[in-house]
Each structure stands twice: as structure tokens, then as C-alpha cells.
Amino acid sequence: MNIIVCIKQVPDTTEVKINPETGTLIREGVPSIVNPFDTYAIEEGLRLKEKFGGKVTVISMGPPQANEALKEAVAMGADEAILLSDRAFAGSDTWATAYTLSQAIRKLGAFDLILCGKQAIDGDTGQVGPGIARQLDIPQLTYVFKIQKLDPETRSVSVERLLEEGREVVETHLPALLTVVKDINQPRYPTFLGIRRATKMQIPVWGAADLDNTDAEKLGLKGSPTQVVKVFSPPKREGKVEMIQGESPEETASMLADKLMAEKVI
């Protein structure tokens, strides 16, 4: 099994604070982490490799410091890592990101499976996985909750996808691209040996010139159809909390029930 896992380094958005005076994000001191959904993708890749043999290659597009995210994946057990970093990639939206990653995957050669997290916690779009699948013209199975069966001999895979109404069981052929949700597994911690290997590893950096048959017009800001025109703080919830306190739980409940019925939300 030749497995490719696409990962993204993201700021830990849960650590982000808002500057109350300017209403902007305070990013200083916010740690960078591997996108949490991608850690499930890495873990799933490692489990498949342990079961069927083969190798796991992690790739990421980002600034030079994104190699820390790749090293974390290597410390967990990934065999190889590639960093896509070039000024020509800067300003990419999801279209250009999917294009760049798929060009790198083409360069890596034959593969059986691509794994991605269902979305990144900074952009929250979930668009890059489907974008890569379409660029490479392979089936996509998104929001995978469980791999039911994978057979490298018959080159088939069946999965459960987590949808709003329940879980859908779908099968397809390899190679395919899967995006995974949180419940699929429990990611392992890096091992001591893994950390040592990751520390020593020189991760290759590929730029635009390293990607074969690539249209430079489709990279980075130039190749991105969308454009951010305004960034602002979300409107605050209006008003203050109204505390409700009756003499007994029954009275408190009755008071709240009346308020909610008056709000016409029930």
C-alpha cells in the first residue's frame, strides 16, 4: 500500500484571543499545530500500512516552518515527507492549493490511497480534499467514519461516511481519496525513536520549478479565483445573560419556560 497523507499546519485557533480594543486577533504566542483532523488521517494511514505493508508519505504546502508539522507526522511513524514551499504558492485559495498538492502527488508517482482530514480548523472549508480527487480524476469518499474493508488484491475499499441523517456505506476502487472525521481512530503519540528519526530527517522542499507540467498561472494568488475583500470581527451577541432563580427548581423551570415561550422559540 502506497499511502499519501495531506496535512496542514494551522494556528491552534482555540488559543486565539481577540484584542478588545482593536477587535483583531492576537496571534502572538499562538502555537502552530498539525490540523487536528489531519492527525486522524495520519493515524489511519499508519494503521493501514501496519496491516498491509507499504509506506506512508506526508505532504504539506505552507511556509518553511510547516516542516515542523511534517516532522510530527514522521515522529508518529510516517516514512517520508515532502514540503511544498515557494513564494509562487503564497496566497493560494482552495482551488490553487488542491492544484498544487495534486501536481506534487503526480510527481510522487503511483499510489493506492490519499488521506486528508475532513477540513482544516483555520479555514474550515473541506474543499481541498475533493479538489485533489477531481484534479487526479479518482473517486472521493468524504467524512469517513470507518474503513469497513480494504482489499489490496481486488483493489476495493468500503467505508462508512458520517452524514447528517446517519452513516452511509459506500464502496469504490483504488486508488481513491478519503477525508476522515474525528471518530475514525485515536491518533498515537510520537515514539522516542520516531522523534529521533524526525529530528535528523532532512525534509525535501519542492518549489514551483520542481513540479512537472505545471501551469504557473494556476499557482498561488494568481491562480486563485477567490479574493478576500474584508476581514472583520464577528458581531458580538447582544445583551447580557439574564439569570433566573426561583424559590425551587420547579419555580425556576416555570419562569424559564414562560420566558422561552414569550421569545417564540418553542
Next chain:
Amino acid sequence: MPLLEINKDLCTGCGACVDACPFGALKLVDNVAVVDDQCTACGACLDVCPVEALSLPERPAAAAEGLAAYQGVWVWVEQFQGQACGISWEMLGQGRKLADQRKATLTACVLGHNAEHIAKEAIAYGADRVFWVDDPTLAVYRTQPYATTLVNLVRQYRPEIFLLGASSRGRDLAGSVATELYTGLTADCTGLDIDLEKGLLRQTRPAFGGNIMATIICPNYRPQMSTVRHRVFEMPVADMARQGQIIAVKPNLTEEQIATRVVDFITEQGQVNLADAKIIISGGRGVGGPEGFKPIQELAEALGGAVGSSRAAVDAGWIPYAHQVGQTGRTVRPDLYIACGISGAVQHLAGMGTAKVIVAINKDPEAPIFGVANYGIVGDLFQIVPALTEQFRKKLHK
């Protein structure tokens, strides 16, 4: 290697850009602005610079005459087991407004099998025209046949704007369609309006776990595509007397050409569709165990609502992941959200902070959940929640 260019000769070191940068990528060094790799080329700093010292590389200009050929607003009508999803009608309601502003028609794309009633409903909800693609290969949603059909329709009829629901299927489909068409796609929009001056669709969406909002345009590619969050736009009133055109379209793929098979659908007992729910009662660490969800379930039943949970309760194994609300679970927008024994971590607030009315029931008066709640009760949820169920049963069935 940020893209932002700073003209050091013009920069006066006023620091306006430093404050405006949502990503903390700018700072002043020796009274001159410098930018680091955190820069996403969003352009938020360009407008605030009083001396125009900042610039981003020029983007290729639009081929204006090509863009003018794209007209009209389209909505993909999502269906599950022969029933249209509510989000599709919400989008037709908003799509109607956008189409009227652009003085254009509103088209619904209905794909499925033996569900022609949905095509008729789409007209009742505001569509002028429906592309109705009826085929056994389209009975159950699959990326490949759905995307191929929509891509071909777009290439033939050229809509200016194309909206899809930000549901699991909608996001799966939109990502594939926009990639094939090479056009812009903005995910999870909570605001859509037309820039009257330029005629462009302004797409507003939360990012960064809801910490910032961004307005995004797609000036040079068509159609302008968005996925739209559930329950952001109002459900229009259906007018069954409304007239419209239903155009039957042939599908593009045969079953043999399709790489995926849907073999089963598993629904848990008490499975809930959180995205569509008007009322959600959620339990967190404070419920103490799987049996602690019983009073919450009972209140949900009394109100016809759905049961949600915090990550803590899911991680503890008390309730399945499908119920999780928050950054790594579902984003919800109900009319009423009752948080029981949930402290209100930032990750949870990111998933429910836009509910219309939030009620917090918690033992700890200092719990952050009270900071976003409209109503708060400090107390034992095992006393308050059953009492609430009792009160609603009484008051609602009077």
C-alpha cells in the same frame, strides 16, 4: 516569503496596518512596518494605510466580455430518500432575492429518481426554471454522477451564481464541481449579497473557529459558487400556484461508468439531524455519564428537539460522535440551544454561538457558557432539567 510589499520609503510607521492585520503578520521594526510568513495576502491592511505604502501583486484582469455571458442564479436542491432538504428551500429564498437584484432568473437543479414532486416544490419555493434530471443512477447521492451532471449543465447554460447547501453532500459536491469548472468556491457562507456597484456576489463566512468573519468575492471566474450554512436564511413560504418551467435533462453517465456504489445506510435509534434542528438540548461533562443524558433526551422529546453534546461527553464515550456540537463536531444554528452541564469551551462556542436563544444550566456560576447565554440558571441540572420537562409538558398541552 509573504506576498505583501511594503514601500519602506513611504511608510511612516503609524502602525495602522499592524492593528488591522487579522493574522498578526505585521509589526513595526525601527518605525517601519515589516511582514512575516503569517501573511495570507488577505489585503485587510491595504485600506487602512494612509500613505499607500502597502501593495499586493496585481491579479490578472477579468475577461469582461466572457463573464457577461454568465447569467442567472442557480440552486442545487438536495434530496435524501425522495425528500428535499430544508436548506435547499432556504437557498431558493435567498437566491430569489439575489436573482431579483441581478434582474435575472432563478433556476433549481433537481437530481434524483422518481421524485418529480421535488421539481414542482422548487417552483413553489421561488424557482423560475427547474432542470430535472431523473435517472436510477441519481437515486442516491454520489459525487461522480452528480458532479458530472452539474458541470455539464453549467457549461451549457452558464449561470452567474451557483449556491449549494453546506451539508456533507453539498460540500462534497461543490468542491468537486468548482474544481472541474476552475472557478471560485466559498464555503459555509452566512451572508450573501450583491455589490451593487460591481454586480459581484459578496460572500461572508466565519473562519478561524468563528473568531473572524471574511467577505470574499470571485471577480474573474464564473459561476460564483458558495456553499451556504443551514438555517441562516429564512425559509420562504411555498406558493403552490406559482408557475415555472420544468426542463427534463438526460444524465451523462451510465451505471457502468460510475466508480462508487452505495450499499447500505445505517441510522441509529434516536438519530438526530442537528443541522436542521430548531431546538437542541445538549449535555456536557456535567451530565456525569451515559445515563445522565436520559433527562436531556426527555426534555428534547417534550420539545420536539434534538440531543447534542459537548466534546467531553463524546470523548468519555457517553454519547456517539454524531451528537457532538463544536469545532470538531457539527456547527448548529437552532432557534433554541439549551446547554446542560457544559462549561462552554471556545471550541464548543464555535459550534453553537450563533443560536438565536441560548440557555445555560450549570452548577458553576463562573462557567464561560454564561458569557454567551441569554438566560442562565445556576443549579443542578438533574433537578432543573426534569422540572423544565414537566413545565413544558404542562404549558404546551394546555
